[in-house]
Amino acid sequence: MPRTKTGRHHLFIPGPTNVPEPVLNALHVSSEDMRSADFPQLTLPLFKDLKKIFKTTKGNVFVFPGSGTGAWESAITNTMSPGEKVLIFRFGQFSLLWADMFKRLGLDVDVRDVPWGTGTPAEKIEKILKKDKNHKYKVVCVTQNETATGVSSDVAAVRKAMNAAKHPAMLFVDGVSSIASIDFRMDQWGVDCAISGSQKGFMLPAGLAILAASPKALKAHKKAQLKRCFYSWEDMLATNASGYFPYTPPTPMLRGLRVSIDMLLDEGLENVFARHHRIAEGVRQAVKEGWGLKLCAKGPKWESDTVSAIIVPKSADARKVIATAYGKYNLALGAGLNILAGKVFRIGHLGDLNELQAAAAITGAEMAMIDSGIKVKPGSGVAAASKYWLKNMKAPKKARK
Amino acid sequence: MPRTKTGRHHLFIPGPTNVPEPVLNALHVSSEDMRSADFPQLTLPLFKDLKKIFKTTKGNVFVFPGSGTGAWESAITNTMSPGEKVLIFRFGQFSLLWADMFKRLGLDVDVRDVPWGTGTPAEKIEKILKKDKNHKYKVVCVTQNETATGVSSDVAAVRKAMNAAKHPAMLFVDGVSSIASIDFRMDQWGVDCAISGSQKGFMLPAGLAILAASPKALKAHKKAQLKRCFYSWEDMLATNASGYFPYTPPTPMLRGLRVSIDMLLDEGLENVFARHHRIAEGVRQAVKEGWGLKLCAKGPKWESDTVSAIIVPKSADARKVIATAYGKYNLALGAGLNILAGKVFRIGHLGDLNELQAAAAITGAEMAMIDSGIKVKPGSGVAAASKYWLKNMKAPKKARK
Numbered sequence: 001m002p003r004t005k006t007g008r009h010h011l012f013i014p015g016p017t018n019v020p021e022p023v024l025n026a027l028h029v030s031s032e033d034m035r036s037a038d039f040p041q042l043t044l045p046l047f048k049d050l051k052k053i054f055k056t057t058k059g060n061v062f063v064f065p066g067s068g069t070g071a072w073e074s075a076i077t078n079t080m081s082p083g084e085k086v087l088i089f090r091f092g093q094f095s096l097l098w099a100d101m102f103k104r105l106g107l108d109v110d111v112r113d114v115p116w117g118t119g120t121p122a123e124k125i126e127k128i129l130k131k132d133k134n135h136k137y138k139v140v141c142v143t144q145n146e147t148a149t150g151v152s153s154d155v156a157a158v159r160k161a162m163n164a165a166k167h168p169a170m171l172f173v174d175g176v177s178s179i180a181s182i183d184f185r186m187d188q189w190g191v192d193c194a195i196s197g198s199q200k201g202f203m204l205p206a207g208l209a210i211l212a213a214s215p216k217a218l219k220a221h222k223k224a225q226l227k228r229c230f231y232s233w234e235d236m237l238a239t240n241a242s243g244y245f246p247y248t249p250p251t252p253m254l255r256g257l258r259v260s261i262d263m264l265l266d267e268g269l270e271n272v273f274a275r276h277h278r279i280a281e282g283v284r285q286a287v288k289e290g291w292g293l294k295l296c297a298k299g300p301k302w303e304s305d306t307v308s309a310i311i312v313p314k315s316a317d318a319r320k321v322i323a324t325a326y327g328k329y330n331l332a333l334g335a336g337l338n339i340l341a342g343k344v345f346r347i348g349h350l351g352d353l354n355e356l357q358a359a360a361a362i363t364g365a366e367m368a369m370i371d372s373g374i375k376v377k378p379g380s381g382v383a384a385a386s387k388y389w390l391k392n393m394k395a396p397k398k399a400r401k
Numbered sequence: 402m403p404r405t406k407t408g409r410h411h412l413f414i415p416g417p418t419n420v421p422e423p424v425l426n427a428l429h430v431s432s433e434d435m436r437s438a439d440f441p442q443l444t445l446p447l448f449k450d451l452k453k454i455f456k457t458t459k460g461n462v463f464v465f466p467g468s469g470t471g472a473w474e475s476a477i478t479n480t481m482s483p484g485e486k487v488l489i490f491r492f493g494q495f496s497l498l499w500a501d502m503f504k505r506l507g508l509d510v511d512v513r514d515v516p517w518g519t520g521t522p523a524e525k526i527e528k529i530l531k532k533d534k535n536h537k538y539k540v541v542c543v544t545q546n547e548t549a550t551g552v553s554s555d556v557a558a559v560r561k562a563m564n565a566a567k568h569p570a571m572l573f574v575d576g577v578s579s580i581a582s583i584d585f586r587m588d589q590w591g592v593d594c595a596i597s598g599s600q601k602g603f604m605l606p607a608g609l610a611i612l613a614a615s616p617k618a619l620k621a622h623k624k625a626q627l628k629r630c631f632y633s634w635e636d637m638l639a640t641n642a643s644g645y646f647p648y649t650p651p652t653p654m655l656r657g658l659r660v661s662i663d664m665l666l667d668e669g670l671e672n673v674f675a676r677h678h679r680i681a682e683g684v685r686q687a688v689k690e691g692w693g694l695k696l697c698a699k700g701p702k703w704e705s706d707t708v709s710a711i712i713v714p715k716s717a718d719a720r721k722v723i724a725t726a727y728g729k730y731n732l733a734l735g736a737g738l739n740i741l742a743g744k745v746f747r748i749g750h751l752g753d754l755n756e757l758q759a760a761a762a763i764t765g766a767e768m769a770m771i772d773s774g775i776k777v778k779p780g781s782g783v784a785a786a787s788k789y790w791l792k793n794m795k796a797p798k799k800a801r802k
Contacts, residue, residue, distance in 0.1 A: 009431065016434075016649060024431070030425070031417035031420050031607075032733070033412065034417070037724065065466055065607065066467060066471075066631065067649050067650075069647075070466065070467075070631045073630055073631045104629075104630045104633075199432065199649055206432075206650060206652065226628070227506050227507050227627070229502045229505045230467065230470050230473075231631070247468050248468050248469070249468075249607060250468075253608065323438065326437060334436075
């Protein structure tokens, strides 16, 4: 927190995202008895409405203390047994870490590398699964949004590929930086474990692992032999049914989640997705048309509506851009991770945002680039973005009464 | 949260505890970049000062998203290998759950039952360990404060017993409802894993698993074969060293922890312990002298300074007392857990509390008992408590300048 700086801080990392004031106020609450008679009045409707965000009526939602990483672990340990086979494509720091977790937890991980800047190739999955006559693969993983490269994968296409191969593997989706920001349809796409966290589309601080499990995943859970305790579903299922938790839940976060879900449903999920797309497209116009730079995402089909990774010219160091933005302009940008360190900076554009906030970030990134010796024209970013927005924006309205 | 009730809510469950206003205000903060250049300015001094609370200079502290349950799991999975032997005494719901977790994670647990209302018997541990010539036991567990029964165990005596037996087992202490409230000395008592959470003595909402590991535990960690990922120490050690985290930490909670540690150190830990003892003793005077009732704790040596479990007369149902206190007097009391359901109610007296708050709780519990048909004399509880406080209280002063 840059306390020495003046004015509002511009938080444009791809999560944690801005906490809206109504959510912040809901979090600002005294502790309470999580075993009280009226506690389920909070939790039971919360679980019900959370399902709407995942677009599932058949699945079960879980809210654990933790983070997206914890939700990964919960999905894995509750549905799998030691040595079972997993198929995952690696194309960025988060698909890399997810693959690594499977390995560390004792699974047999088939990791396929594809270029960073692309995503999960549905057509390859179909081929691989068709060859897997004995159904050795138990899980196919899709990182719906690779936060490190700003790449989105087509989950529906992967489901189609799995169906075409007539393969019974479960479909796990890492939706940490997509769910509640980008279209996600658990039931329709046949997703078995949908993984998220509180600090991205849910507009809360980090602190909750949020996930949803399909009936198929819940069935697999009954036979799953991996060791688990803190993240176990059995304890949650047993206690959540009546609105309680197996151990002390972070009650202010649940109060905050109540408000954030209300805000999402009030705006309407389709409007939330459209807003994210509109802001993202403005940023992309700034990058391509305004600055003449390239995104890490190799082509429009991979472009993410929640985060853009912007490649700086080879002569420049993106770390300098990020440090200048932070130190001089009170703007937090995301860094390049792993092999992208120094090569890209990232603009996170998800959560509680509007176009004018994005314009501020575009301006700050632009000035920091110029300060760092990158030749871009002052104002060119906002010019390109606003041209797009002028054509494509409507005044917002509430979806829910 | 009883929104329909008037006036201040009286939270007297044994955690989550009251969040002091300075901590609440510190939590009321926007999200921030956990990879920013100045983030370590928060975290590095925080880790350093957290060690003061555990009274360790040699150990390492860990702060994970989670709860006390998560801290249990972190201690176990990071220091042990499948099938290794553990000694634990069971005398309440929390020692029971801890023993259960060892089992579920694949350890060989020697669970010894002693009566609920007593605690860890150091003299028995000495005998058991003396017979264990081949040093099969890798860990000895002590629940320093059994929250279910209001029983404290003598950790120093257990260390003495282990030394007398010349046994190399590690000593794990569950200090979830004791650390930062009751005397705890990690280094002096030779504790290898000290386990806590944010929602008790640390006066924060639930959401953090807080633990400390001795050099011996860190050495054991290098050979520990249990599967772990979310709660792994290796990732934390690698990133914490420079002030960062392996995944997104709940930054507002860290801001809150900064303030709560400052408050604890400003008051002075010894003064914090004395205050807890004074309030607890007032409650005990009310129970015994005022109401003529008994505590679950079988004798003064087991009495806890953070929670009292009060046995209601056989003709009464403690659940009715708790429901009346909550519904009529805006007072949250703790329920009897497991075999104690209906037989006891609990008054949690830890965290940010003073004597007059305790007087309100005593009054509310008393009226709820009378409403429930239990024969106690109106005002008798506070009369007994205040007699004690009048003799034993001084005006508070700050320890740290």
